[in-house]
Amino acid sequence: MKKIILMIVSLIILAFFLTAYAEDKQAGKITGKHKEAGLSCSDCHKEKTPSARPSQKVCRDCHGDMTDTKSKVYKDIAGHEVTFNPHYTHTGSMRCTLCHKMHSTSELYCNTGCHHKFQVKVP
Numbered sequence: 001m002k003k004i005i006l007m008i009v010s011l012i013i014l015a016f017f018l019t020a021y022a023e024d025k026q027a028g029k030i031t032g033k034h035k036e037a038g039l040s041c042s043d044c045h046k047e048k049t050p051s052a053r054p055s056q057k058v059c060r061d062c063h064g065d066m067t068d069t070k071s072k073v074y075k076d077i078a079g080h081e082v083t084f085n086p087h088y089t090h091t092g093s094m095r096c097t098l099c100h101k102m103h104s105t106s107e108l109y110c111n112t113g114c115h116h117k118f119q120v121k122v123p
């Protein structure tokens, strides 16, 4: 009996993690400000049933190149202050979705393999 209960409990826990994972990966959810602004799938995907990632041109059509973003003081992971503009770095203007993920958690591209890591919240 104890064994069965233990097995059921483990299965419930496993199912919980699997759905949580699936949700994070689930394409097709519009989140945050885009949801508030009432965007629909086709605003980005330009097709009735989205099947492929859209071109970043769609971002630029609505947002421009974001070149008017001002530099800000951020901190690196060691706590040192650094001033930079996430929309205009030493590599110039980068592909928007390198940082802004539309169906999963955004992340600063520089933190995923570059020389320096920063404490920056990406919307």
Ligand code: HEC
Pocket (backbone or CB within 6 Å): 027, 028, 029, 030, 034, 039, 040, 041, 042, 043, 044, 045, 050, 051, 052, 053, 054, 097, 100, 101, 102, 103, 104
């Ligand atoms: C604000 C723009 C935007 C909206 C709105 C949007 N998507 Fe996406 N979608 C993307 C981007 C960008 C990607 C590429 C992955 C990423 O950056 O998150 C993507 C990826 C996908 C993919 C995976 C394609 C692949 O091959 O990787 C599917 C499926 C998808 N979206 C479906 C949808 C559906 C369904 C909706 C509406 C409920 C929707 N999307 C709304 C921007 C958007």
Ligand code: HEC
Pocket (backbone or CB within 6 Å): 032, 033, 034, 037, 039, 043, 044, 056, 058, 059, 060, 062, 063, 096, 097, 100, 102, 123
């Ligand atoms: C149809 C127009 C439209 C398209 C296409 C679009 N956006 Fe947006 N986006 C908006 C609006 C409207 C807002 C909310 C007001 C604002 O912040 O400008 C917004 C907000 C945002 C924000 C701020 C989110 C927040 O929570 O503060 C980011 C980041 C963003 N968009 C990135 C993107 C990226 C990347 C793409 C391309 C994959 C994209 N957008 C495509 C209209 C659009």
Ligand code: HEC
Pocket (backbone or CB within 6 Å): 059, 060, 063, 064, 065, 066, 069, 072, 086, 087, 094, 095, 096, 097, 098, 099, 100, 108, 109, 110, 120, 121, 122, 123
């Ligand atoms: C290197 C990573 C990175 C790239 C690439 C990037 N962004 Fe951002 N973006 C950020 C960060 C970080 C913020 C938050 C800035 C802050 O601290 O206020 C932000 C904020 C935003 C916002 C909301 C705040 C605002 O200034 O209105 C929008 C909209 C946005 N980005 C759109 C874009 C678009 C469109 C592109 C492509 C042309 C792009 N971003 C490329 C990192 C990036």
